[in-house]
Amino acid sequence: MNRLVIKGGRLIDPSVNVDGLFNIYIMGGRVGTIKPADRDTTELVEGAPGLEVIDATGLVVLPGFIDAHTHLREPGFEYKETIKTGTMAASSGGFTSVLCMANTNPVNDNASVTRYILDKAKAEGTASVHPIGAVTVGQQGERLTEFGELKAAGCVAFSDDGVPITDGAVMRRALEYSMIFGAPVVSHAEDPRLAGAGVMNEGAVSTRLGLKGIPNAAEDAMVARDLSLAELTGGRLHIAHVSTRGAVELIRSAKARGVNVTAEVTPHHLTLTDEAVSGYDTFTKMNPPLRAQEDVDALRGGLKDGTIDCIATDHAPQSTIEKDVEFDKAANGIVGLETAFSLAYGLVEERILTLNEIIRALTINPSKAFLLNKGSLRVGSQADIAIIDLNRTWKVDPSRLKSKSKNTPYGGRTLKGVVIKTVVNGSVVYDATKENS
Amino acid sequence: MRLKRKDLLGIEELERGEIEQILSTAESFKEVSAREIKKVPTLRGKTVINLFYEPSTRTRTSFEIAAKRMSADAVNISVSTSSVAKGETLKDTAKNLEAMRPDCIVVRHLSSGTPQMLSKYVSCSVVNAGDGAHEHPSQALLDMLTVKEKKGRIDGLKLSIIGDITHSRVARSNIYGFTKLGAEVTVCGPPTMIPPGMERLGCSVTTDMTEAIRGADVIMMLRIQMERQKESLFPSVREYSRLYGLDDAKLKGAKDDVIILHPGPINRGVEISSEVADGPYSLILDQVTNGVAVRMAIFYMLLGGTREEAQFK
Ligand SMILES: [Zn+2]
Numbered sequence: 001m002n003r004l005v006i007k008g009g010r011l012i013d014p015s016v017n018v019d020g021l022f023n024i025y026i027m028g029g030r031v032g033t034i035k036p037a038d039r040d041t042t043e044l045v046e047g048a049p050g051l052e053v054i055d056a057t058g059l060v061v062l063p064g065f066i067d068a069h070t071h072l073r074e075p076g077f078e079y080k081e082t083i084k085t086g087t088m089a090a091s092s093g094g095f096t097s098v099l100c101m102a103n104t105n106p107v108n109d110n111a112s113v114t115r116y117i118l119d120k121a122k123a124e125g126t127a128s129v130h131p132i133g134a135v136t137v138g139q140q141g142e143r144l145t146e147f148g149e150l151k152a153a154g155c156v157a158f159s160d161d162g163v164p165i166t167d168g169a170v171m172r173r174a175l176e177y178s179m180i181f182g183a184p185v186v187s188h189a190e191d192p193r194l195a196g197a198g199v200m201n202e203g204a205v206s207t208r209l210g211l212k213g214i215p216n217a218a219e220d221a222m223v224a225r226d227l228s229l230a231e232l233t234g235g236r237l238h239i240a241h242v243s244t245r246g247a248v249e250l251i252r253s254a255k256a257r258g259v260n261v262t263a264e265v266t267p268h269h270l271t272l273t274d275e276a277v278s279g280y281d282t283f284t285k286m287n288p289p290l291r292a293q294e295d296v297d298a299l300r301g302g303l304k305d306g307t308i309d310c311i312a313t314d315h316a317p318q319s320t321i322e323k324d325v326e327f328d329k330a331a332n333g334i335v336g337l338e339t340a341f342s343l344a345y346g347l348v349e350e351r352i353l354t355l356n357e358i359i360r361a362l363t364i365n366p367s368k369a370f371l372l373n374k375g376s377l378r379v380g381s382q383a384d385i386a387i388i389d390l391n392r393t394w395k396v397d398p399s400r401l402k403s404k405s406k407n408t409p410y411g412g413r414t415l416k417g418v419v420i421k422t423v424v425n426g427s428v429v430y431d432a433t434k435e436n437s
Numbered sequence: 438m439r440l441k442r443k444d445l446l447g448i449e450e451l452e453r454g455e456i457e458q459i460l461s462t463a464e465s466f467k468e469v470s471a472r473e474i475k476k477v478p479t480l481r482g483k484t485v486i487n488l489f490y491e492p493s494t495r496t497r498t499s500f501e502i503a504a505k506r507m508s509a510d511a512v513n514i515s516v517s518t519s520s521v522a523k524g525e526t527l528k529d530t531a532k533n534l535e536a537m538r539p540d541c542i543v544v545r546h547l548s549s550g551t552p553q554m555l556s557k558y559v560s561c562s563v564v565n566a567g568d569g570a571h572e573h574p575s576q577a578l579l580d581m582l583t584v585k586e587k588k589g590r591i592d593g594l595k596l597s598i599i600g601d602i603t604h605s606r607v608a609r610s611n612i613y614g615f616t617k618l619g620a621e622v623t624v625c626g627p628p629t630m631i632p633p634g635m636e637r638l639g640c641s642v643t644t645d646m647t648e649a650i651r652g653a654d655v656i657m658m659l660r661i662q663m664e665r666q667k668e669s670l671f672p673s674v675r676e677y678s679r680l681y682g683l684d685d686a687k688l689k690g691a692k693d694d695v696i697i698l699h700p701g702p703i704n705r706g707v708e709i710s711s712e713v714a715d716g717p718y719s720l721i722l723d724q725v726t727n728g729v730a731v732r733m734a735i736f737y738m739l740l741g742g743t744r745e746e747a748q749f750k
Contacts, residue, residue: 202632202633203633203634204633204634204637205634206632206633207603207632207633207634207635207637207638208449208609208634208637208638209549209550209571210549210550210568210569210570210571210572210606210609211549211550211569211570211571212570213632213633279553280549280550280551280553280554320526320528321526324526324527324528324529325526325527325528326527326546326548326550326551326554327548327549327550327551327554328547328548328549328569329548
């Protein structure tokens with residue numbers, strides 16, 4: 001049986017309030033023992049067959065990250081991303097599990113698509129893939145999919161992400177029906193009529209640029225509706241990519257009332273405002289759009305006080321065909337898996353969030369929201385681990401991203417926090433020291 | 438004198454001095470248009486491509502005449518949006534045009550920001566002939582020239598721009614231009630047609646037409662697009678016209694020496710009545726004449742030589 005030992009690193013696991021120097025012994029893909037580094041007298045026979053030792057001195061060792069919101073694009077849009085390249089991007093970003101959205105072609109609205117994704121992931125993936133099934137057939141917003149069959153095939157949640165569910169009655173039934181399976185319904189909360197033909201946040205910047213705006217109300221109104229429905233039904237609601245201060249406030253007060261809701265925010269909504277759109281760079285176009293500074297501040301506050309549970313990437317690869325075009329016509333979305341941790345860590349460096357807060361939002365919180373039983377490093381846990389050098393910086397070079405698409409607005413930026421190794425199920429799936437530099 | 442920039446993308450990024458230089462160069466070019474032989478050899482051998490993604494015979498013709506009076510070769514490319522949807526990106530289009538080695542691309546597009554994107558892809562000059570609801574710099578320059586000619590100055594004047602501010606690139610460019618030259622600008626329209634944060638562009642905002650007219654030295658009426666009714670921006674043409682159309686009755690509240698501009702083409706009886714459009718205060722046709730001069734100046738200052746040559750002694 002293969003053994004992996006991670007020695008001397010600073011293990012930080014907010015789920016069990018651990019922060020200290022530990023040696024981690026991994027066997028058969030699971031955490032065997034965890035020993036304080038200074039009191040560990042175990043003698044390792046270097047070079048023993050099947051034994052790999054990682055010296056993590058000076059590095060932090062974290063539960064592998066879980067991305068609650070990834071678009072892997074396969075099947076159907078393999079020219080943008082495949083399960084192979086998408087999970088490679090995940091691995092190089094420290095993510096060991098990704099939840100992939102259903103807006104593929106065909107839509108993941110039946111078990112055969114779910115199985116296809118999982119088979120592919122097993123054969124070619126370097127991260128655990130947890131599919132999210134569609135809420136409605138073909139994401140048409142009308143008839144519910146067979147949640148039971150999808151769940152049995154491996155779906156962990158249901159979402160029509162990319163397409164808002166405009167019919168409140170359908171959303172109500174989805175929340176009710178999913179209670180059988182304890183799986184959350186993930187809402188892409190947007191009133192499409194209010195959003196209209198908008199291509200960026202509505203405000204002074206859209207006015208200056210002459211671009212059509214999407215008002216905050218398009219999100220606030222839908223979040224309010226979905227929270228009411230979650231309250232009515234007792235169903236489990238997860239709000240995807242929260243972007244407005246109004247939505248943060250609505251979720252905060254719903255949580256205070258005991259509504260069964262969780263929420264996520266993307267690294268880009270935490271770090272950029274609509275000012276970034278000023279040069280008409282289509283890599284700043286996404287849905288929901290980059291908002292105003294007041295919104296960014298509210299999102300950071302929401303993450304800090306637990307209103308927002310997860311940092312999720314909304315990793316949305318798009319090819320040059322979709323992005324090298326007029327701003328109005330450009331597709332939404334940016335790639336995010338490879339920059340997520342460093343962007344979040346930037347907020348720690350700025351003393352806006354603590355290291356514990358961001359780790360929690362990347363590990364145990366998404367695990368709890370989606371009932372994954374991951375995101376924690378205890379004896380017996382699945383050995384999914386990210387090893388990171390918090391003192392090193394790296395420059396984002398889009399051409400070097402593992403993702404098949406290069407649509408990042410952070411190209412050229414220097415970020416702090418470098419993923420050194422990523423371990424999934426006890427195996428090293430990414431090793432920065434083996435990358436050509 | 439050449440502009441110290443490759444492109445003319447908007448008025449927002451111009452400095453006051455640059456605007457004044459373009460206006461005074463345009464004044465000297467007006468003389469050329471008044472000649473029997475309306476042509477100077479200044480830009481002989483230069484190629485200008487008029488790339489129009491949005492039909493506008495008027496603006497395109499004005500740019501074309503301006504180029505030809507400067508002896509440049511002007512090529513018109515009209516692209517209907519449908520024919521672009523063949524999988525060619527804007528970048529592909531730009532690179533293809535670039536390969537033909539033009540000296541200048543004049544671009545009109547219904548998507549805001551397209552000239553800015555194009556300018557990053559090509560090494561030749563790019564002139565924005567109107568992009569979405571963003572900017573229309575040559576229109577603002579010809580408007581400023583028209584006002585300067587009539588009033589002798591722009592500094593200290595009050596300009597009111599009335600109509601659909603949200604969708605107007607003419608409004609935005611004029612706000613930047615007139616305020617940079619020292620005028621006070623007020624925009625006026627129904628609240629459904631005034632976007633958030635408008636005052637941050639440097640203007641005042643009102644929804645009261647009477648207030649906008651009172652005390653204005655210059656009134657600029659904007660063309661209303663009938664389709665906007667469908668978006669519930671106004672309930673009917675009749676009501677719009679009654680509330681925000683400029684007619685003789687409303688004009689009674691204006692200054693005696695008010696002047697009226699309209700970027701054209703006008704909707705008679707909608708945003709402006711025929712009596713006003715054809716009346717003594719209207720400078721609509723002067724605007725068209727000045728359009729050619731301003732565009733000659735733009736070509737000259739982006740592609741041409743020294744100021745001395747501009748005098749054509
Ligand atoms: Zn979404």
